[in-house]
Structure formats: structure tokens, C-alpha cells
């Protein structure tokens with residue numbers, strides 16, 4: 001069979017990324033983070049789209065030169081059609097369409113959430129790929145889903161958040177504690193030095209395999225306000241314990257639903273993905289599931305957990321084999337279901 005070279009573009013939120021794949025292998029994966037949002041304590045959509053427009057051409061150039069291939073070798077271009085921020089998606093979508101036209105190569109649309117799941121199929125040394133069917137827990141700043149993955153293109157959402165995403169729970173709690181954006185990685189770091197059972201936060205009562213995280217940030221806010229009234233330096237003096245307790249609560253909520261999902265489907269192959277799957281506590285507890293429940297667990301390489309174009313490229317590769325191409329009239333889609 002012939003080698004397939006895919007160039008992939010991701011611009012759904014605040015990272016501009018381009019990658020080049022040779023079949024299921026990543027030759028380059030360039031990500032330009034947008035620092036501008038830090039000072040606002042969250043992603044500002046209007047600023048994100050402007051930065052994408054500035055970054056996209058240099059990022060693509062870098063991806064091509066790192067992969068050490070010529071544009072003429074490319075077989076197809078894959079891009080994130082959605083879900084995400086409309087202004088951000090428009091930049092990647094328009095760029096991909098133009099490049100497809102200029103190079104006269106097929107265009108392949110990719111669903112960002114599907115890409116977080118199929119990131120597990122990027123070929124890596126010593127990293128086994130999940131076997132179908134498997135359960136995927138996708139946890140990021142924008143999404144929280146449990147998906148039954150029957151095949152590359154046959155996925156079924158069996159649970160999702162009814163309000164905030166897990167990443168938001170981390171970031172908003174961190175903001176209340178006075179930590180800079182994005183707070184998730186900082187909470188993770190501080191939690192390592194804290195006692196996860198120091199403080200108790202309520203767990204939501206949500207039916208089936210769905211989640212709710214908006215109550216947690218409110219509980220953290222009231223807790224901090226109440227304690228600070230009694231002891232003004234409460235947060236500073238207990239930061240590690242508070243972070244550990246918040247993270248512990250989040251892990252319990254996630255694991256509880258994951259156990260239910262595995263039980264109700266009879267599937268013991270469990271894969272996690274999305275930015276929050278970088279969390280060391282979550283990784284540790286998931287791994288314990290192997291001994292406790294007989295699971296086989298899969299965690300992608302760190303650089304493929306947060307938003308990146310390599311994961312868009314792997315979906316592009318499988319769609320290319322499937323001859324699943326997209327018409328030039330395609331439009332970006334902010335809400336785009338699996």
C-alpha cells in the first residue's frame with residue numbers, strides 16, 4: 001500500500017496547532033499556545049481568533065519543515081470542523097479549504113471530540129492501542145463525556161456533563177483560590193503536598209452516567225468565604241489541603257461513573273483523553289482500576305492529551321483510508337456532536 005501524508009490543523013479553542021503524519025505516525029506536531037488569555041483568567045474568544053490568524057501560517061510552515069517534507073508530497077488536509085469557538089474554528093476551516101484548493105488535495109473534516117478519543121491510535125513505541133469496543137472518558141476544559149467506542153467511526157455518548165466540564169471545575173475552583181489561569185495543572189501540583197481528606201465537598205446526585213460540576217465551584221466559593229471570615233489567611237495556610245480535597249472530590253465523581261459505565265456495558269477496556277487526563281491523581285486512580293476491577297487502561301502520551309493537531313491527523317488518516325472526504329462548501333460548526 002501507498003504511504004499517506006496528512007497535514008492537520010487544529011484551532012478550536014486557544015491553541016493553534018499543525019501536524020504532519022506519515023500513515024499513523026507523527027512526523028511533527030507544533031502547538032502555539034496563546035499567553036494573552038492568562039491576564040483575563042479565561043479564554044477570550046475574540047482575542048483567540050485574532051491570535052489564530054496571526055499564528056496559523058508560521059505554525060504550518062514549522063510543521064512542514066520539522067517533518068522534513070515538501071508540500072507536494074501531501075495526500076490530504078484534515079482540519080477541526082467543531083465543536084469549539086466559532087471565530088477560532090473559522091480560521092482553521094478557511095485555511096484548510098484554501099490549502100486544499102491550492103494543492104489540489106482532498107479536504108477531511110474532523111470532530112474535535114472524536115480526535116481526543118482516536119489520539120490513542122497514534123503509533124508510539126511501547127504504547128499499546130485500545131481494542132474495540134472500549135470506553136473513553138474525555139475530560140477537557142470544554143467537555144466531559146463517557147463514550148462507548150465500537151469502532152473508529154461508530155461512537156455513542158453514554159454520559160456527559162449537564163453543566164460545567166471537569167476542566168472548568170478545576171479552573172474555576174483555582175480562580176477562587178487566587179491561582180492564575182489555567183488552574184488545573186497548578187491544583188494538580190499543589191494537591192501532591194496536601195491531604196485529600198482534609199475537607200469534604202459535596203458530590204452531586206446525578207442520574208445515569210451523566211455529570212454535574214457547577215455545584216462544586218459554588219461549594220468551594222462558600223467554603224472559602226466562610227473560612228476566610230473566621231481566619232483571614234485560611235486559603236494561604238491551607239492551599240495544598242484545599243487543592244488535594246477538591247481534586248479528590250473530582251476523582252471520586254469521575255471514577256464512580258466510570259465504574260458504572262464499565263459495569264453496565266461489560267467493557268473493561270478503559271481509555272482517558274483530553275487536557276484533564278494529564279492530571280496525575282486521575283492517572284494514578286485509573287491505573288488502580290486494573291487490579292481492582294480487572295480493567296486494561298490507556299492514557300495517551302502527554303502531548304496528545306491537551307489540544308493538538310496530531311490527534312486531528314490520526315482521524316484524517318483513518319478517514320483517508322475510508323475515502324471519507326469533505327466538500328469545499330463545508331462550514332465550521334461550533335456545536336458538533338460525535
Ligand code: KG4
Nearest residue numbers: 140141142167182184188275276279306307
Ligand atoms: O483539552 P484541553 O487542552 O482543551 C480543551 O479542549 O478544553 O484541556 C484544557 C483543560 C484546562 O481546563 C486545564 O486546566 C486542564 O485541561 N488541565 C488539567 C491538567 N492539565 C490540564 N487539569 C487538571 N490537572 C492537570 N494536570
Ligand code: ZN
Nearest residue numbers: 140274275307
Ligand atoms: Zn480539546
